[in-house]
Amino acid sequence: MATQRTTAGTGTQARAGEHFVVVFAGFHRPWATWIAHRLESHGHRVTLHRWDPPREVPLESALGDLLLASGRILLVLSDWFFQLGPRREGEWTEALRGVVATHAERFAAVNLTNRALLPATAVLEPVDLWSVGAHEAERRLLGRLGLPPAPNARPLPHGPGSRYPNDPPAVWGEIPRRNVRFTGRDDLLNRLQERLTDADQGTAVVTLLGMSGIGKTQMAAEYCHRFSSDYDVVWWVNSDTRGTLRERLGELAPELGLVSGSEPGERIRAVRDALRRGEPYGRWLLVFDGWDDIEGADDVLPEGSGHVLITSRNRSWSESRTALMDVPGFERHESTGYLMRRAPRITAEQADEVSAELGDIPLALVQAAAWLGESDMEVPEYLRMVRDGELSELADQGGFDGVPRSSLTSWSILINRLRESQPHAVELLSLCAAFAPGRIPIGLVRHVPPEGLPADLGWLSSDLAGWTRALDTLVNYSVFTRDTRTAIAGEEPGPEQESVHMHRIVHDIVGRLTAPAERDLHRQVVRRMLAAADPGNPQDARLWPRYAELLPHLEPSGALGSTNERVQETVLNVLRYCFRSGEFRTGVNLAEQIREHWSEILPPEHPRMLELTAQQGNILRAYGSFRAAYELDRALLERLRAAPGPDGTGLMTATSCLAADQRYLGQYTEALQAQREVLETALELLGPDDYLTLLAQHNLGAGLRLLGRYTEAYEIDLETLRKRETLLRDRHPATLVSGIACARDLRLMGRYRDALARQELVMRLHVQVLGPQHPQTLRARHNLALCERRAGALQDVGAVMAGLLEQTEQVHGRGHYATLGLVVDYGNYAREHGDLQQAKDLIAEGESGFRDLLGPAHPISTGMLSNTGLVLQAAGERTEALTMFEAAFAGLTATLGRDHPWVLGCALNAAAGRNFTGRLDSAQELSRDTLRRARHALGEDHPFTLSCEVALAMDLRGLREHEEAGKVEEDALQRLTRTLGAQHPHTLAARQRVRPYWDFEPYLG
Structure with a gap:
């Protein structure tokens, strides 16, 4: 081949800057784009031309039209290129020998297939780019075009189409x-x-x-x-x-x-x-x-x-x-082209008739082309059957999303003919219809032993050759496609991992064409498959992908309404997976579906119903639907108490669930009383070391903490932690929860450095065991940020909170109580560090969110008024701030009593508000009373108690009682230095006589 070529019409030799028209079938756009990139990198101009001339245009005319462009024409060839139209081989041969041979100097070609091309393509002298590397492909391309490499050629900027098509994406x-x-x-x-x-x-x-x-x-x-x-x-x-x-x-x-x-x-x-x-x-x-x-x-x-x-x-x-x-239906030339490629024996006129009958709907054409291509049925007979409406009652049932009647009839014909000629294929197909449409893990059937299958389906797990033939038949007829997912990257899946993808319309048609008795039998088989595939441990995160795979098929297989105990346990395990993995929204919907079915087959006091209620309540609470969880658990507990000879364990579980609901709803005293009953029952029935006993003990600690009895809570939580470390393991999720509880208790007790040291360890274990974004880990990270803030950490806690807020929102959503808690704590931090506008926005969002979630009378909603007051006070709106402080103080006093730490915190802020608005006597009286109560509730050296002492000194100084003010202040400073250290922000603020405040941390338990 000559190394120099002339450009048509000029008589001059090829040179840099030559123009090329790259002609390709749409299928090979990546190759055409890459070729253009490489030619342009050598200084040439390129025009891409996707080519698929209408079939009614003679091929010689279409090729001749390419010559109207300036420059040389590079055809990107493959067997696909010659299927365009499609056209007879003879028509291609005539065009190549005519137009191309006559203008050989204008045409060149590259070949992208290892299959034999038409003999007449020899005139194009195509260079083979099949299965070679990028460097060699570029060398061959330039050689075929007679182009010397540009001395300064370099890769073009990284952009669309720049990667070599044989190199897959990363x-x-x-x-x-x-x-x-x-x-x-x-x-x-x-x-x-x-x-x-x-x-x-x-x-x-x-x-x-x-x-x-x-x-x-x-x-x-x-x-x-x-x-x-x-x-x-x-x-x-x-x-x-x-x-x-x-x-x-x-x-x-x-x-x-x-x-x-x-x-x-x-x-x-x-x-x-x-x-x-x-x-x-x-x-x-x-x-x-x-x-x-x-x-x-x-x-x-x-x-x-x-x-x-x-x-x-x-x-x-x-x-x-x-x-x-x-996305519309096919254009008519696309429909006919597809039919003629798949079924070469039919004529263009027949293809047009079939396309018109099926409304140019691609799925219908796929089925028709497969049938006409695989069978020997003549087109007139096929059309007669479709038009006569064989099995047309299927279309009369409705619910097919606008699919034409002719298409439904066509599918019916195929499936019923397969029933006669390939019964195993139809049995496999009908079994697939007992799953949900879409991805179907059909290989799960091979987990079921032959004796666990009906006699006529035993071949599914014993006859691998029959299985393969049936699967291949259905794929060849385009009834479904093989799924590409594999058990091990880079390997083809074995029969146990085989999955197929079944279109929802095909799924619906097959289901309706299957006899009711056969359909029930197949659903029973699928239920056994799901149960056999249940790993049995939804707490293990490594098994969550399997549970996610099983979940869509519970309802269509009838597993939700099954009376089989093993199937019911699988259903519960999938629900437990939803809770453990943080898929709360999915879990809420699934739990309601299970309840609808089980309510018809199980009495309310049945152990599985009790377990369902417990899991459903867990998910509802985690999702933030506290009232729904409460009503569910209360109704069950009432039924159990009214039943003759109630089961002690069942009553204990139901009472524990109700106590949890009460904690979230702000009924702290009632919740604590109920939780004590639960623990007493657990100790009596199960003993002190049982998992459920330790859970009851942990929940008792949570109840004590919410009532402000932090030291008692810590003693309970520490005992629970030690037992869980011994009986479970250090890295068990329940043990980690106890670690968070102990650290939180220590922080609320004012032991900030101890709390931080413990929470740092707990945090590392959470990340190692559950990962950094698990809901439980997010709680641990939140508590760590609060520990760092209280301990006066030097690092930027605000940046930590901002990042954590973004991540928590992505996991839970903006309106979830865990996210709202972070919004509030971050808002308090922003106010403390001078970003008043951000603080105002965040606190307002938190107050509104908690009020919508919990109602205005909940202690959390009431306590939020105090945070709003702090923002107003910082903005100079002291009268409005005092109104907020007094409302929070009065509201929480009414619900929690005067000695609860939250009430004392509101009192501290209210005293400041009174001082700042000139009500000095009233401020001093409230400060003195608050200090007395804080010493009793929290201890003389608790940082909050010392803040109350500093506040009292300021009020006394405002009343010109300087001698007492000095003594009170000096005592507070000495204790703060001894407790927190001389450089702690609280100590420094007290020395600078900055008025202490209390910001409310919303915590639901």
Whole structure:
């Protein structure tokens, strides 16, 4: 081949700056883009031309039109290129021998397949780029075009399409296998790329909308493959359910090299943060497939320099930060082209007739093409059956999301014919219909021994060859596709890990075509599969992905209403997983579904109903639905007490749940009394070392703490901690909870340095055991920040609180009580350090949030008035501040009594408010009374007691009683120095005669 080529029409030799038109089928856009990048890096100009001429245009004319462009024409060839149209081989041969041979100097080609091309392509002298590295491919490309490498050629800036197509992205997240029969959609795909690329950074989100079967998922998958060289990370998220969406998105964390635990909320936070920062990759694409339930979407959708693609049937996405693209049916030439490629024996006229009959719906055409391509049925017979409405009663049932009647009939024909010719395939297919649509872990059937299966289904676990044949048949007929997820990265899954993806329309059709008795039998088999696959330990974070896999299939398999004890235990374990993993919203919905079913088959006092109620109450409380949990537990306890011969353990569990509800609802005295009953019963029935006894003892400590009896709480918590360390282990989650409790007690007792030392250790263990973003770890981190603040830590506690607030919001949401608690504590810190506007905003948000969550009469809501008063006082609005202080003082006194530490704190602030507004006598009286009560409740050396002493000295000085003021002040300073140290902020503030205050830390128990 000559090393110099002439440019047509000029007679001059090829030189730098030559123009090339790269002609490609849409399937090979990544290659065309890379070729353009490399030619441009050597100083040439390139025009990309996607080529798919309408079939009615003669091929010679279409090739001739390419010659109208200036420069040379480079064809990107593969077997796919020659399927465009599709056209007969003879037509291609004539065009190549005619137009191309006549203008050979204008045409060149590269070959991207290892399959034999048409013999006539020899005229193009295609150079093979199949299975070679980037450097060699570039050398061959330049050699074929007769171009010398530019002496100063260098890589172009990192951008879309710059990566060599044979080099996969750094992270490729189980994208569905590329559909080699993908047809058309080129304009839609190009528009999609433009919308994503042209969007402002942080807003590149596009939602593909359309009815079921219209091809949204296939289009998203093709986009991933076609534009893969634009990205370093491509990650697919099956989004049929909230649980699977969150688990799958969280699985991206380790792929990005992020250090995180197993809790989904923690992983999602880490992923979103990494994507937002663009570290380690700034070019990323996330696909959320089948995301119809969009509640809480803003807590999941990432921001940053990457792209997000969503497929959905829900038009409510228009209300979020996403651009919408409607996905229509095929254009007619796309429909006919697809049919003729899949079933080459049919004519263009027949393909047009079938397309018209099926409404150009892609899913229907896939089935029709598969049937016509695999069977020997003639098109007229096929159309007659569709038009005559064979099995048309299926369409009369409704509920098929606008799918044409002809399409439903076509699917019915296929499945019923398979029933005659491939019964094993239909048995496997019917079994899949007993799962939920979408991803189906069908390999779980191989966990069930043959004797555990009905006689006609025993082959599923014993006949591997039959299993493979049945699966291949269904894949070949496009009834479903193989799922790409594997047990071990880089390896094909074994039969036990086999998963398939079944479209919801196909799932519905199969289910309706299955006889009721057979459907019930298959659901029973699936229930056994789910039970056999239950790992049995929902507390183990390593097993959470399995529970997330089982969850979607509980309801369609009938597991929620099963009377089988093993299945019921699996259902409870999935519910426990929701609680342990922090999937509270999912757990709330699942618990209600379970209750609806179990209420019909189990009496309220049945042990499983008691366990369900306990777990449901746990999830409701964790979710922030305190009143709902209380009503649930109260009703059960009343029924149990009224039943003859009540079960002691059941009563104990129900009473414990109600006591927990009462603590959250602010009924502290009633809760403590109930918890004492629980502990007494546990000691009597179970002994002092039982897990439930220790839980009851821990809850007793929580009740004492809420009543301000911190020393008693600490003694209880310390004993519980020691027993848990001995009977469980140092790293058991329950032991870690006791560690937090002890540190909190120490802080509230005023032993700030001891509290900080203990909480630092507890914090490290939480991160190691549960991960940094587990809900329990977030509580530990919150307590650590408070310990650091009280201990006068030198580091920037405010920055710690700000970061923790962001992370807690991502895990729980802004309105959750854990988040609101951080909002308030951060607001108090901001006020203390002079950021008054931020403090005002945060305290107002916290006050409003707790009032909405708990009601205005709850002690937390009342105590929040004191924080609002501190903000007003700092802003100079002293009269308004005093009103807040007095309201908080009076309200908490009425509910908690005058000696509760919270009441004493409000009294300290009220005395300051009276002093600042000139009510000196009243301030002095309140300060003196508060000091007396604080000494009794907290001890003479408690930092709060000493703050009361400093406040009294200031009031006395205001009344010109200088001698007593001096003695009181000197005593307070000596005690503060001895207790906290001379350099502690409290001590320094007292020496500078800064009026002490008390900020309210909202804590629910």
